[in-house]
Amino acid sequence: MVDLSMDVFGVEFQNPVMLASGTCGYGEEYADLIAVDELGGIVTKAVTPEARAGNPPVRITETPGGMINAIGLANVGLEGFKREKLPWLRDNLRRAHVLVNVAGWSVDDFVKVVAGLDEQDGFLGYEINVSCPNVEGGTMFGTDELALAQLVGALRAATQRPLVIKLTPNVADIGLFAQICEDNGADGLSAINTFPGMVIDVEARRPVIGNVTGGISGPAIRPMGVYATWKVASRVELPVIGIGGICNARDTLEYILAGAALVQIGTAMFVDPYTAPETIEGLREICARQGVDKLAHLVGALEA
Amino acid sequence: MRAQQIFRAWSPVRARQQVAEDTYWLELEAAEIAAAAAPGQFVMVGFGMRGWGVPFLPRPNSVAAVLGERIGLLIRVFGGGSRRLAGLRPEDEVLLLGPLGTRFQLGGAKAVLCVAGGVGLAPFLLLPRWEPLKRSGAEVRLLYGERGAAAVFDPDKIRELTGLDPEIWTEDGSLGRQGRVTAGLDLKGVDLVLACGPPPMLKAVRALALEAGVPCQLAVEEHMACGVGTCIGCAIETVDPETGEAGYSLVCSDGPVFAAERLRW
Ligand SMILES: Cc1cc2nc3c(=O)[nH]c(=O)nc-3n(C[C@H](O)[C@H](O)[C@H](O)COP(=O)(O)OP(=O)(O)OC[C@H]3O[C@@H](n4cnc5c(N)ncnc54)[C@H](O)[C@@H]3O)c2cc1C
Ligand SMILES: Cc1cc2nc3c(=O)[nH]c(=O)nc-3n(C[C@H](O)[C@H](O)[C@H](O)COP(=O)(O)O)c2cc1C
Ligand code: FES
Numbered sequence: 001m002v003d004l005s006m007d008v009f010g011v012e013f014q015n016p017v018m019l020a021s022g023t024c025g026y027g028e029e030y031a032d033l034i035a036v037d038e039l040g041g042i043v044t045k046a047v048t049p050e051a052r053a054g055n056p057p058v059r060i061t062e063t064p065g066g067m068i069n070a071i072g073l074a075n076v077g078l079e080g081f082k083r084e085k086l087p088w089l090r091d092n093l094r095r096a097h098v099l100v101n102v103a104g105w106s107v108d109d110f111v112k113v114v115a116g117l118d119e120q121d122g123f124l125g126y127e128i129n130v131s132c133p134n135v136e137g138g139t140m141f142g143t144d145e146l147a148l149a150q151l152v153g154a155l156r157a158a159t160q161r162p163l164v165i166k167l168t169p170n171v172a173d174i175g176l177f178a179q180i181c182e183d184n185g186a187d188g189l190s191a192i193n194t195f196p197g198m199v200i201d202v203e204a205r206r207p208v209i210g211n212v213t214g215g216i217s218g219p220a221i222r223p224m225g226v227y228a229t230w231k232v233a234s235r236v237e238l239p240v241i242g243i244g245g246i247c248n249a250r251d252t253l254e255y256i257l258a259g260a261a262l263v264q265i266g267t268a269m270f271v272d273p274y275t276a277p278e279t280i281e282g283l284r285e286i287c288a289r290q291g292v293d294k295l296a297h298l299v300g301a302l303e304a
Numbered sequence: 305m306r307a308q309q310i311f312r313a314w315s316p317v318r319a320r321q322q323v324a325e326d327t328y329w330l331e332l333e334a335a336e337i338a339a340a341a342a343p344g345q346f347v348m349v350g351f352g353m354r355g356w357g358v359p360f361l362p363r364p365n366s367v368a369a370v371l372g373e374r375i376g377l378l379i380r381v382f383g384g385g386s387r388r389l390a391g392l393r394p395e396d397e398v399l400l401l402g403p404l405g406t407r408f409q410l411g412g413a414k415a416v417l418c419v420a421g422g423v424g425l426a427p428f429l430l431l432p433r434w435e436p437l438k439r440s441g442a443e444v445r446l447l448y449g450e451r452g453a454a455a456v457f458d459p460d461k462i463r464e465l466t467g468l469d470p471e472i473w474t475e476d477g478s479l480g481r482q483g484r485v486t487a488g489l490d491l492k493g494v495d496l497v498l499a500c501g502p503p504p505m506l507k508a509v510r511a512l513a514l515e516a517g518v519p520c521q522l523a524v525e526e527h528m529a530c531g532v533g534t535c536i537g538c539a540i541e542t543v544d545p546e547t548g549e550a551g552y553s554l555v556c557s558d559g560p561v562f563a564a565e566r567l568r569w
Contacts, residue, residue: 025534033312033532045536053551060529060537062361062385067529074536074552218360247353270361270529272352272399273312 002287003294004280006040008239008261009125009162009187013040014095015280016295017252020243020266021045021101021127021166022071026085027093033273038280040262041097043127044085048103049112051077056210061199066218066245067267068197070211073103078116090122098123099164105140107154114158125162127241128155131170131193142168142193148177149184156185164241166190167232169221174228175235182236190241190264191228195221218267219245226254233259233300247275249282259300310401310532311336314352317396318374323461325454326381327423328390335373337402343367343430344523344561347375347402348531349389354399359385364528364556366426366500367403369465370433376465378426378457404531406561408521410436413496419509420448421485421501425457427523428500429465442496446470449485449505453478484508491516497564499523510564520564526555533557541568 004015019030021043027036036042054074060067076084081100089098100123104110114126130141130148141147148165155163165181167174169192178189194215199208207213225244233240242255243264255263268275287295311334319331337347350362363385369376381387392398408427410416416437418428425448431437437444448470450456456479462470472480473488481488486508491497499509500523513520526538539552540559543566550568553559 023530023535025536029532029534032306032309054536054539056541057539057552058527059539060527060535062359065360067361069529069535069537071536074539267529268353270531270535271350271356273401273532275353278353 002284002292003296004283004287006261006296006299011097011124013097013262014038015040015283016256016260016262017276017280017283018042018241018262018264019269019276020264021129023266023269026081026089027098028085028088030273031092034277037093037096039096039276041099041124043099043101043264044081045075046073046101046103046129047075047078047081047113048073049078049109051075051080058208058210061208063197063199063216063218063220065220066216068199068209068214068216069194070209070214072211078113082117082120086120086122099125099127099162101127101129101166103129107151110151111154111158114155118159118161125164125187126155126159127164127166127190129166129193131166131168142177143171145176145180149180152181152184152186162187164188164190166193167228168193169195169224169228175231178232178236178238182238186238188239188241189232189236190243191232192221192225192244195224217245219247221245222251222254226258229255229260230258230302246279247271249279249286252279252283253286253298256295256298257300257302259302261296261299308340308403310404311340312399312401313337314397315400317392317394317398320392320394323378324457327455327457328379328381330377330379330389330392331371331374332377332398332400333373334375334400337367337400338370338373338375341367341370341375341403341430341433342407343427343434344407345403345405346560347400347404348528349377350399352399359388361529362399362401362531363389364525364531365389366523368426368429370430376429378423378429380423401531405556406559408434408498408523408561410434410440410442411496411519413519414440414442415494416442416444416496416498417489417491417494418444418446419485419489419497419499419501419505420446421505422450422455424499424501424505424523425462426500428498429462431466431468444468447473447485447488449473449475449501452476486512491518494518497521507569510567510569513564521561522564522567523560524555524562524567525560528556531556542566543568
């Protein structure tokens with residue numbers, strides 16, 4: 001029997017496969033299609049201090065090997081999350097770990113959400129979204145060294161729970177930003193969020209996306225995600241969650257070899273909700289074939 | 305948990321036929337979806353992780369028929385995704401997710417007017433499967449508009465599938481009456497209007513129905529990724545009828561069928 005478990009953030013993940021923020025709602029939306037509790041975990045849609053309606057349509061469209069989205073962090077807000085979403089997570093997920101994705105526009109916004117949730121049950125820790133390209137100022141923290149240091153420090157002071165910072169690939173040296181997070185007390189790093197992009201309707205001479213620009217995700221960005229993961233893992237000691245275009249077990253292993261201890265699947269879940277369970281199955285098969293008895297041994301095992 | 309179970313299944317193509325200009329009829333074997341689908345509902349049709357390219361994301365398509373364990377789809381070629389679906393061959397397999405979304409609501413209506421524009425005909429072909437309609441014995445009329453005769457889905461086939469005699473309108477007058485289908489909208493005696501088609505048509509139907517005070521439901525379209533309410537991508541502007549508050553609803557799960565007054569058009 002192959003052991004897929006990973007020890008990260010002081011707990012055991014039964015396998016490394018999580019669902020990415022914004023692609024699995026708050027877990028419940030996939031509960032009648034897949035066994036969510038069999039996954040390594042899930043990351044919720046971003047939670048902001050107040051509820052947000054989001055961007056005007058069109059919010060999504062297909063792009064080569066992926067999609068572009070500009071949802072605009074539509075979400076139920078801190079109180080809505082506590083009241084309507086957290087109880088399901090608490091009552092239904094016993095083994096899968098939950099990270100709450102947090103977004104905001106000021107240090108206070110982020111701290112407000114974290115402080116407002118910290119006493120609650122039903123989740124393990126936070127994934128801090130300093131990298132959303134779809135709202136005004138959404139990547140400010142993720143691309144500004146001083147602002148990021150200050151934010152991570154403030155959040156560290158606000159919680160003892162695992163604090164994961166989700167990095168944007170939209171910087172010259174992602175390793176530097178990972179280092180800043182490590183130096184200021186973060187517990188882990190997620191890499192990566194979407195790449196900014198645009199699609200134009202040449203007949204209408206207008207952008208297809210209501211927000212004009214959006215974030216590109218899906219297999220089209222996988223090599224960039226693997227690269228970012230490798231850069232981050234080479235730079236810091238913190239565990240890395242690899243994200244970007246993962247569609248199956250082989251893709252997952254690319255990230256693990258590059259240094260990720262966990263991964264997240266996003267866009268591929270829209271193509272087939274069985275992608276995550278089938279990825280876990282596939283990891284078992286590949287490890288068995290390669291004679292790997294513990295998947296954790298492959299983390300960062302890239303020979304280069 | 306949802307009110308209705310969603311099924312995910314690899315489904316073999318059992319029949320495929322061109323039925324009009326750029327328009328194809330597909331029959332897919334999907335017993336569970338066939339057993340559960342109701343008019344207005346749709347399926348996401350894709351290729352999973354087996355053979356994606358274009359399309360990458362699955363495409364929403366209305367359930368247009370239930371034929372035993374098969375569902376029928378009426379597909380008009382629009383871009384790369386619908387072209388691939390239209391070009392499927394028997395024994396090819398597609399990944400289906402469904403049935404999805406809301407259905408038309410009959411309420412106590414006794415005289416129903418259905419207005420279809422283009423492949424907006426699809427949900428109305430499923431009317432014989434509408435249990436409330438069967439029980440109520442309400443009277444149904446079907447108006448069906450197309451750009452020209454070449455695009456019209458065979459009226460005999462419509463009769464065979466629905467038992468209804470479609471009243472056909474073409475913009476160029478090459479078949480049926482000439483003009484937009486909305487020109488033929490006589491709401492006298494009608495106590496429910498159902499419409500599906502391009503947005504300009506839906507807006508016109510909506511305006512006429514609201515003016516006449518006749519309840520009206522519209523099946524609308526928006527770009528989709530997940531089809532099940534997780535991506536929040538298929539938003540459409542709506543107003544809360546109780547509070548009058550403007551906001552967004554999700555076409556895949558709050559819709560695709562909306563009461564006309566809920567849409568902020
Ligand atoms: C609930 C619902 C039911 C539908 N039922 C039918 C049907 O029965 N028969 C039929 O022929 N068509 C139907 N459509 C429209 C069909 O989904 C689009 O024609 C199709 O997605 C276009 O994809 P494409 O790759 O051919 O076009 P492209 O323009 O190449 O697609 C690019 C992107 O835009 C999206 N897109 C473009 N137009 C539409 C549209 N009108 N609606 C939704 N997404 C769009 C595509 O999904 C894709 O992500 C339905 C749409 C919805 C939302
Ligand atoms: C529709 C959609 C919504 C998203 N919403 C969020 C979000 O709320 N917070 C966040 O940190 N990332 C969000 N993301 C980014 C994903 O979590 C992920 O980082 C990105 O999509 C790359 O992974 P993928 O290629 O597997 O999708 C979203 C992505 C998509 C496609
Ligand atoms: S298509 Fe994803 S929420 Fe509607």
